[in-house]
Amino acid sequence: MxxxxxxxxxxxxxxxxxxxxxxxxxxxxxxxxxxxxxxxxxxxxxxxxxxxxxxxxxxxxxxxxxxxxxxxxxxxxxxxxxxxxxxxxxxxxxxxxxxxxxxxxxxxxxxxxxxxxxxxxxxxxxxxxxxxxAGEVIGCFGLTEPDHGSDPANMRTHAKRDAGGDWVLNGRKMWITNGSVAGVAVVWAQTEEGIRGFVVPTDTAGFSAPEIKHKWSLRASVTSELVLDDVRLPADAVLPEVTGLRGPLSCLSHARYGIVWGSMGAARSSFEAAVEYAKSREQFGRPIGGFQLTQAKLADMAVELHKGILLAHHLGRRMDAGRLRPEQVSFGKLNNVREAIDICRTARTILGANGISLEYPVMRHATNLESVLTYEGTVEMHQLVLGKALTGLDAFR
CATH class of the missing domain: 1.10.540.10 (Acyl-CoA dehydrogenase/oxidase, N-terminal domain)
Structure with a gap:
């Protein structure tokens, strides 16, 4: 044998x-x-x-x-x-x-x-x-507006052609990562032809990007408003190969894919902090990692963390094969960000009061993930994407 x-x-x-x-x-x-x-x-x-x-x-x-x-x-x-x-x-x-x-x-x-x-x-x-x-020029992406986040089809930013063929952009964009340090902005606007994308050098007259302060999440990140007041661009500033929401939504799908993986990084960091703390923190004469309730928490965290990484890997292989659908990206973002937040919150309970200290990464990751949960599509939007895919019925309106 x-x-x-x-x-x-x-x-x-x-x-x-x-x-x-x-x-x-x-x-x-x-x-x-x-x-x-x-x-x-x-x-x-x-x-x-x-x-x-x-x-x-x-x-x-x-x-x-x-x-x-x-x-x-x-x-x-x-x-x-x-x-x-x-x-x-x-x-x-x-x-x-x-x-x-x-x-x-x-x-x-x-x-x-x-x-x-x-x-x-x-x-x-x-x-x-x-x-x-090369990182010589930083870019930003202007889609979300003060009054239109999950409903970009009704954006108010607009672009009009003048008699000489130039485009003139007016509007506001909100919650724009990299905005005030960007050298170029991709801005989406309503036109007579439908929604179009524009490549906007940020030194163009009428463009400004005041930074947003007083954030309690994504604090180590540059977040800005984009203000477009009669921003004049040449005719060739428009992205020529797309008209309509298909353009920005395909970009968002690509970005959401990165979040499927990234959220598991925040979760891993918090999980690792919890494991190390549980092995060194003593209560009642021994490390808290030796108690059943702590081990149950760690086991559940590990299961969700590595299931999430497996899901991300599976979606990555599908993307490499040209077979990844937007609904599958919604599946990944919905699951992984929710589970990452839960892992961070559970890690915080293991660390006790130390869990709120910046000496450990847990609370920083937890508060950051509250933003990640919202941007590139809220929980509710991804639930409705999957609901429509599962039933064939559109519940968005």
Missing amino acids: AASPKLPAFDPADPLGIDDLLEPEDLAVRDTVRSWAADRVLPYVADWYESGELPGIRELARELGSIGALGMSLDGYGCAGASAVQYGLACLELEAADSGIRSLVSVQGSLAMYAIHRFGSEAQKQTWLPRMA
Whole structure:
């Protein structure tokens, strides 16, 4: 009788052996981004969060460009051409450091660069993408408005042609990541032809981006309003390859995919903090990790964390195969962000009062995830997307 093969040792950091699904190139991308975040973000992010600032954001962008993290899943124009799984792994490691850093990368690559790459003219691509991939130019994405978040079809920002063929934009956009530091904005507006996207250099007269203060979430991130007062653009500023909501919604789907992975990074960081604390914190004469109730919490957290990572990996493989549907992205975002928040809250209970301290990452991740839960589609919107897909009945209106 043949001997049974020797089983690999159980790895508490990878209890399902998910790393076995990754190629050496995948692991190299993950390790590069993890090392960068450990060196350039983790030692400082608590202070950035407490002060509500992201100092040196332009330098950070250039460094992220140098490791290929900006627009990394796009091809050509200086972009890395990485796989969807590799991009997802990068998002996980960035958000394990802080959601604000992942948001910087996501808005740059999955929204602003993606819009230009997919829908722009060759001249627009050549003008902007190489510099954005290098982090020399930061981009932002103007869709959400003060009165229109989940209902972008009724946006009030509008663009009109004048007699000479120029476009003139007027309107407001709200909650725009990177807005006040961006060199270029992709702005969506109503036109006589339908909703169109415009590539707007931020030094154009009439454009301003006042920064939004007094945030209790995503504090280590630049968030702005975009103000467009008679912003005059040449005829070729419009993205030529798309008309209607299909343009911005396809960009959002790409960004949501990154969130599916990124939210698990925040969850992993909080889970790891809880495990280490449970092994060292003593009550009643022994570490609290030796008590049944604490172990039950840790086991449940581990199950949801690694189920979420498996889901993200599955969606990444589907994206790489060209088979990922928007409804499946909604599935991933809805599940993973909700579970990430629950993991952070449970981790906070294990840390007790220390859980609210910035000496630990847990409360910072929990408050950040409250924003992640809302942006790129609220819980309710993704529930309705899935509800329509399951029943064939539209409950949005």
